[in-house]
Amino acid sequence: MNSFGEYLRNRREQLGLPLRKVAAELDIDTSILSKIERSERVATKEMLPTLAKTLEVQDKEIEIEFIKAFILSDLGDLNFLKSGLEETLNTIKGRK
């Protein structure tokens, strides 16, 4: 299971950035970012725009990774997750 933290770490190391730099952009302590990357803490959705810019990935890509990790970690063990996601999709297609 690929965590969002691993995703962030991979991308950061690809760019050769230290935690310090990315944490500064997010305005959080490096230790917190370290913990996020190792899944001891969770990233918030408010961090996504800054992470996208700093890690030079598309907003869409990072948001998808975030959503996947969020849902699977909280709901991954439910029996009817698939149906639930399908129904949720129907609901959001209906509105908007």
Added chain:
Amino acid sequence: MNSFGEYLRNRREQLGLPLRKVAAELDIDTSILSKIERSERVATKEMLPTLAKTLEVQDKEIEIEFIKAFILSDLGDLNFLKSGLEETLNTIKGRK
């Protein structure tokens, strides 16, 4: 936007059950269930099997309602939620 709490209250009132009964099955205080029904507290997924039995609905139905409410309340304002849900579906189809 229909909340999970409203869903529970509707179903409970259809059956004419008092909070007291359902709360007893869940082994929580009536005031907590009251707050869950009015969205001042959140239900946990551990409550779902008991709620299904007590409210006489299918596990699948109540789980879908729970998942919808959970995702929309936490992620409903993200720009690429639709893509995220589709990707999550792909992921869970792949495994299992």
Added chain:
DNA sequence: TATTGTTTGGACTAATTCATCAAAAATACA
């Protein structure tokens, strides 16, 4: 209206989660 049962609100406590900070550990490299 009086009584009984149901629901809600709020004060208090407990448990969980989170941020800050400094020092230790690990890594890079002259």
Added chain:
DNA sequence: TGTATTTTTGATGAATTAGTCCAAACAATA
């Protein structure tokens, strides 16, 4: 090896969230 930089760890306290309990508010009905 020695030094500088990066990363991790853990202690502490703040903040958020959850649970208990009881009294007030509300509803139904004799």
